[in-house]
Amino acid sequence: MEKLPVISTGRLLLREIEEYDANDMFEYARLPMIGPSAGWQPHTSLSETRTVIKLFQGKKKYGQLGVFAIVWKENNKMVGTVELHTYVRNHRAELGYTVNPDYWGRGIALEASKHVIAWGFEKLWLKRIECTTFTNNKQSRRVCEKLGLTFEGTKRKGYLLYDGSIKDIDCYAIIDDDYYQRIYEKNWW
Numbered sequence: 001m002e003k004l005p006v007i008s009t010g011r012l013l014l015r016e017i018e019e020y021d022a023n024d025m026f027e028y029a030r031l032p033m034i035g036p037s038a039g040w041q042p043h044t045s046l047s048e049t050r051t052v053i054k055l056f057q058g059k060k061k062y063g064q065l066g067v068f069a070i071v072w073k074e075n076n077k078m079v080g081t082v083e084l085h086t087y088v089r090n091h092r093a094e095l096g097y098t099v100n101p102d103y104w105g106r107g108i109a110l111e112a113s114k115h116v117i118a119w120g121f122e123k124l125w126l127k128r129i130e131c132t133t134f135t136n137n138k139q140s141r142r143v144c145e146k147l148g149l150t151f152e153g154t155k156r157k158g159y160l161l162y163d164g165s166i167k168d169i170d171c172y173a174i175i176d177d178d179y180y181q182r183i184y185e186k187n188w189w
């Protein structure tokens with residue numbers, strides 16, 4: 001799998017995550033309010049973050065797309081990640097995002113996701129992009145709503161977390177027809 005494209009949005013640069021992002025990533029990945037909301041344990045050391053970045057890069061060997069770093073242009077800081085994971089060529093993928101809490105509430109996840117979804121439909125020819133969030137993750141649900149994804153239902157007890165707890169998950173999705181309809185109506189950007 002080749003390198004991810006560099007996508008420049010109004011305030012952000014989306015580019016392949018690199019080992020040198022480890023410091024910026026560890027800054028938020030160690031916090032208890034981040035990973036558990038997305039299904040992973042907080043990182044306990046910088047070297048763990050480096051390993052996770054290598055794992056992200058290694059997913060490409062298995063036909064996955066890789067992970068974008070979200071760079072805040074104003075200060076050139078890596079402030080989060082966005083990705084299309086669980087990719088099935090010519091068919092589907094799942095949207096995932098994380099943002100450093102110092103940068104919450106600025107619509108960063110929304111801006112990054114809009115561009116990554118557009119890339120998924122227009123360059124990868126996906127038919128369907130899903131986003132699943134824990135039902136109690138209000139912030140992530142808001143991102144899905146603001147993106148205009150369709151709520152397709154709640155999978156009750158749908159997710160086994162690393163600590164053994166079981167959580168309900170809300171499923172949102174957009175299909176290519178919806179996306180192109182919104183482009184036609186000038187209702188995406």
Ligand SMILES: CC(C)(COP(=O)(O)OP(=O)(O)OC[C@H]1O[C@@H](n2cnc3c(N)ncnc32)[C@H](O)[C@@H]1OP(=O)(O)O)[C@@H](O)C(=O)NCCC(=O)NCCS
Nearest residue numbers: 034037038097098099104105106107108109133139140142
């Ligand atoms: C979900 C997440 C990526 C949203 O990022 P973001 O760039 O702040 O997104 P937005 O700016 O669009 O804000 C989304 C919602 O978060 C809430 N929010 C914003 N700032 C907040 C803050 N400082 N504290 C608490 N909630 C806040 C608001 O409800 C907002 O919705 P609104 O615009 O209708 O008011 C971010 O909260 C995060 O990284 N959470 C932890 C990881 C995670 O849950 N990932 C998703 C897994 S499915």
